[in-house]
Amino acid sequence: MKKIIIALLVLVSLSTFLFASGAKENESLTVYTGMLEEHGAIVCQAFEEATGIETNYVRMSGGEIFARIKAEQENPQASVWYGGGSLTFIEADRLGLLQHYVSPVATDFPKQFKDNNGAWTGIYSGYLGFIGDKEWLDENNLTLPQTWDDLLNPAYKGEIVMAHPGSSSTAYNALVTILQLKGEEEGWKYLQKLNQNVRQYTKSGSGGGRMIQLHETGLTIGYLHDGIAFKREGYDHMVMTAPADGTGYEVGAVGIIKNSPNQEAAKKFIDFVLTAEVQEMGQTVNALQFLTNPDAVPPEECQQLVGTKLIEQDDEWAGANRSAFVEKFNELTLTTPPTK
Amino acid sequence: METNHKENAATRYFRQLKFTMRDPILLITVGVVFIFVFMFIVFPLISILKESMISEGGFTLSNYWGILSSRFNRHIIGNTLKLGITVAIFGTVIAFLFAYSTTYLAIPHKKIFNILSIMPMISPPFVISLSVILLFGRSGLISYEVFHVRNDVYGFWGLALTQTLSFFPIGYLMLRNLLQNIDPSVEEASQALGANRWKVFTTVTLPLMLPGLANAMLLIFIQSLADFGNAIVIGGNYTTMAVQIYQQGIGSYDMAGATALAVILLMISLLAYYIQNGVIGKKSYVTVTGKVAKERILIDNKKVTIPAYATCLMICIFVLSLYALVPIGAFVRLWGADYSFTMKWIIYVFTIGRKYIVDTTILALIATPIAGTLGMVSAFLIVRKAFPGRTFVEWSILMAIALPGTVIGLGYVLTYNSGPIILTGTGFILIMALVVRSFPVGTRSGIAALKQIDPSIEEAATISGANSSKVFRSITLPLIKPVFFSSLLYSFIRGMTLVSTIIFLVSANWQMLTVAIMNQVDQGLYGAANAYCLVLILLVATVMVIMKLLLRLFKIDINGDL
Numbered sequence: 075m076k077k078i079i080i081a082l083l084v085l086v087s088l089s090t091f092l093f094a095s096g097a098k099e100n101e102s103l104t105v106y107t108g109m110l111e112e113h114g115a116i117v118c119q120a121f122e123e124a125t126g127i128e129t130n131y132v133r134m135s136g137g138e139i140f141a142r143i144k145a146e147q148e149n150p151q152a153s154v155w156y157g158g159g160s161l162t163f164i165e166a167d168r169l170g171l172l173q174h175y176v177s178p179v180a181t182d183f184p185k186q187f188k189d190n191n192g193a194w195t196g197i198y199s200g201y202l203g204f205i206g207d208k209e210w211l212d213e214n215n216l217t218l219p220q221t222w223d224d225l226l227n228p229a230y231k232g233e234i235v236m237a238h239p240g241s242s243s244t245a246y247n248a249l250v251t252i253l254q255l256k257g258e259e260e261g262w263k264y265l266q267k268l269n270q271n272v273r274q275y276t277k278s279g280s281g282g283g284r285m286i287q288l289h290e291t292g293l294t295i296g297y298l299h300d301g302i303a304f305k306r307e308g309y310d311h312m313v314m315t316a317p318a319d320g321t322g323y324e325v326g327a328v329g330i331i332k333n334s335p336n337q338e339a340a341k342k343f344i345d346f347v348l349t350a351e352v353q354e355m356g357q358t359v360n361a362l363q364f365l366t367n368p369d370a371v372p373p374e375e376c377q378q379l380v381g382t383k384l385i386e387q388d389d390e391w392a393g394a395n396r397s398a399f400v401e402k403f404n405e406l407t408l409t410t411p412p413t414k
Numbered sequence: 415m416e417t418n419h420k421e422n423a424a425t426r427y428f429r430q431l432k433f434t435m436r437d438p439i440l441l442i443t444v445g446v447v448f449i450f451v452f453m454f455i456v457f458p459l460i461s462i463l464k465e466s467m468i469s470e471g472g473f474t475l476s477n478y479w480g481i482l483s484s485r486f487n488r489h490i491i492g493n494t495l496k497l498g499i500t501v502a503i504f505g506t507v508i509a510f511l512f513a514y515s516t517t518y519l520a521i522p523h524k525k526i527f528n529i530l531s532i533m534p535m536i537s538p539p540f541v542i543s544l545s546v547i548l549l550f551g552r553s554g555l556i557s558y559e560v561f562h563v564r565n566d567v568y569g570f571w572g573l574a575l576t577q578t579l580s581f582f583p584i585g586y587l588m589l590r591n592l593l594q595n596i597d598p599s600v601e602e603a604s605q606a607l608g609a610n611r612w613k614v615f616t617t618v619t620l621p622l623m624l625p626g627l628a629n630a631m632l633l634i635f636i637q638s639l640a641d642f643g644n645a646i647v648i649g650g651n652y653t654t655m656a657v658q659i660y661q662q663g664i665g666s667y668d669m670a671g672a673t674a675l676a677v678i679l680l681m682i683s684l685l686a687y688y689i690q691n692g693v694i695g696k697k698s699y700v701t702v703t704g705k706v707a708k709e710r711i712l713i714d715n716k717k718v719t720i721p722a723y724a725t726c727l728m729i730c731i732f733v734l735s736l737y738a739l740v741p742i743g744a745f746v747r748l749w750g751a752d753y754s755f756t757m758k759w760i761i762y763v764f765t766i767g768r769k770y771i772v773d774t775t776i777l778a779l780i781a782t783p784i785a786g787t788l789g790m791v792s793a794f795l796i797v798r799k800a801f802p803g804r805t806f807v808e809w810s811i812l813m814a815i816a817l818p819g820t821v822i823g824l825g826y827v828l829t830y831n832s833g834p835i836i837l838t839g840t841g842f843i844l845i846m847a848l849v850v851r852s853f854p855v856g857t858r859s860g861i862a863a864l865k866q867i868d869p870s871i872e873e874a875a876t877i878s879g880a881n882s883s884k885v886f887r888s889i890t891l892p893l894i895k896p897v898f899f900s901s902l903l904y905s906f907i908r909g910m911t912l913v914s915t916i917i918f919l920v921s922a923n924w925q926m927l928t929v930a931i932m933n934q935v936d937q938g939l940y941g942a943a944n945a946y947c948l949v950l951i952l953l954v955a956t957v958m959v960i961m962k963l964l965l966r967l968f969k970i971d972i973n974g975d976l
Contacts, residue, residue, distance in 0.1 A: 130923070141664050141824070148832035238665075277660075277661065289750065
């Protein structure tokens with residue numbers, strides 16, 4: 075047993091070596107990114123090349139980044155939060171997790187794409203809409219729904235997939251879009267009816283798009299740029315449209331984590347990713363959203379969505395009512411379980 | 415007797431303490447186990463309890479009340495229990511079938527059965543779910559392309575199927591070792607006394623297996639409860655607690671509610687353990703030596719072997735078909751749209767993903783021996799040694815597998831991100847997370863194996879003057895060697911495939927492969943996800959082969975294959 079103990083001790087001390095590498099070097103910058111993996115990688119690399127600051131990233135979903143920053147608030151491990159819906163940033167700012175920084179690069183950005191106090195600044199925006207499987211639609215002599223009310227068509231019964239507002243910011247955005255478009259009372263009635271047609275509530279906002287990708291379902295509500303990206307990759311059966319009666323949008327944002335190390339480098343990073351040049355890099359890795367920098371040229375694929383009717387979004391209201399709305403949604407979908 | 419039981423507890427405690435103090439090596443070992451258990455199980459757990467009970471500076475149970483008063487949450491708790499029990503029953507039955515067939519029956523292809531039945535452990539859980547969807551879903555290669563059925567796999571049965579496939583291998587590894595440890599002479603004696611095969615099976619083999627079966631069932635039940643990967647991919651509208659915890663904590667930013675739900679989940683696991691312990695724990699299942707004295711005469715009755723063989727074969731073919739998708743998926747350009755050959759994903763994995771691969775391998779390799787040793791040592795201490803705090807250690811170790819990974823990972827961040835000891839961002843905390851998530855299985859199988867062995871041999875050695883270390887090294891370890899090596903293997907596999915625990919612990923310095931795979935699945939890049947999985951499976955397979963060769967080199971007989 076002595077030998078075993080010695081071996082154990084050696085191993086434990088060996089692993090403490092890895093300790094050392096955990097110590098933060100002053101010159102390096104850590105980024106939590108909610109962008110596509112490749113997107114985060116190329117942007118961090120470009121920043122490293124441009125400034126000489128060693129930049130590392132960890133890729134997580136927006137909700138995971140939020141939870142992690144909150145858990146780490148006593149001793150932040152990363153300095154920049156790059157990519158994630160602005161609603162999540164607003165929530166984080168409410169808890170005092172963000173360091174405000176008004177970037178000079180964002181001066182000309184439209185006001186809906188940035189926070190006045192600099193808690194977050196927009197990097198892209200995307201519209202909610204309907205994505206469908208053309209093969210399935212053709213097989214059943216159906217067309218894509220053109221308005222939110224079209225979704226209630228009994229022909230779509232058991233074919234609509236959307237994410238759950240409790241776990242996905244995409245779905246929560248859809249929920250509040252409906253409530254804002256129809257008014258709260260009518261909105262909930264609508265959601266109850268829609269529930270009859272819904273086959274499944276996925277956990278992640280992109281889940282519906284992935285199910286269309288694999289012909290697992292006929293229709294989904296999601297961000298149109300996800301569908302466009304799949305299509306560009308070669309999934310030709312995916313078709314999409316924005317509802318004619320108006321739709322919601324998300325703003326993807328970037329911000330600095332409060333009390334984090336190396337804030338000067340973090341500010342440089344923010345300025346860097348807001349430039350037209352860096353925003354345009356997304357297209358090379360299939361990130362096909364609209365860009366927030368007025369000088370940036372959005373991806374060609376976005377042109378089809380120019381002119382989409384957008385609703386007047388009240389993000390403060392949406393954020394403040396979140397738990398109440400999700401709770402109500404939970405009860406509502408439980409009372410009438412989706413039927414096929 | 416009953417009346418002086420209480421006052422005895424205190425005296426017993428001090429007597430145990432005295433005995434422990436007398437044996438310095440035992441003392442050190444117990445100390446190391448205690449420190450580990452406190453640092454990496456108990457403290458993080460306390461952080462979680464604190465998170466769930468303290469809001470705005472004050473103590474509150476409102477989070478718990480909130481959960482129990484919501485019909486939605488009660489429904490989810492019911493879902494989780496129903497699923498856990500179903501999976502535990504099916505999983506244990508399949509595990510036993512495989513273990514019994516490969517050790518007791520004269521059937522061909524045992525080696526293949528062995529390897530294939532461990533396969534589901536080699537990959538991150540959601541690979542199975544994903545394959546099931548791709549093969550048997552609405553547009554599945556088999557369900558639709560071959561049989562033209564629009565099959566909906568999402569929901570209870572899809573989830574029960576994938577969880578059973580994911581978790582029966584743990585039960586199998588455990589039961590196989592136990593069966594190998596049963597001395598055939600016991601059964602032969604019973605046969606010589608006139609019992610037929612069935613009678614031998616029901617009166618000798620099965621009773622000897624009871625602690626193992628109960629243990630396997632408990633482990634599978636707990637793993638099903640804590641499983642997140644399968645549930646999120648294939649659960650559909652059938653929401654389980656592990657998913658709801660994630661949804662509430664990550665999706666709704668309500669960590670307090672999520673941790674409260676996690677504590678309830680933990681209570682359910684502990685209750686299951688308590689029941690299992692109460693039913694099985696009190697009876698004795700020792701064989702005299704524990705060491706197999708002779709070769710077992712395999713059963714060759716066709717009425718038994720043919721159905722057993724056919725069932726194993728069918729399950730193996732099923733598993734194989736799920737895994738065949740991985741290498742195919744790694745080399746096709748676009749799953750579902752363009753099946754032309756490409757090296758693109760492999761190149762992607764070795765450029766963007768190189769750090770993931772290297773880091774994961776290093777961390778898993780360091781964690782494996784620690785977990786393997788810790789598992790055996792703790793099992794030995796729990797079963798054989800009377801030391802103060804023994805029950806506490808046993809329960810704490812169990813808690814380490816009962817908690818959903820996301821929560822335990824969060825507990826680590828809450829505990830070690832600030833304060834006297836800061837570990838976040840290091841490889842060390844990842845290693846400890848891997849150890850904590852894998853060694854309890856070693857402990858459970860070690861306990862089951864040791865309970866089969868009569869302590870009198872060890873007592874004899876102690877009386878003859880051997881200290882704890884000598885007894886452990888020259889008596890106990892050789893007796894439980896097969897269990898030790900399978901728990902090493904399990905630890906490595908687990909280290910390579912763990913997902914939810916480490917999602918909050920990976921840092922820019924240390925990354926893990928499974929997180930990369932999850933990111934790819936999340937983005938719908940199935941080619942890249944499959945390529946990562948392929949690399950991961952090949953890495954694990956390589957390590958398995960090397961381990962086997964080393965064992966052969968050192969002439970260590972582990973009664974069968976890895």
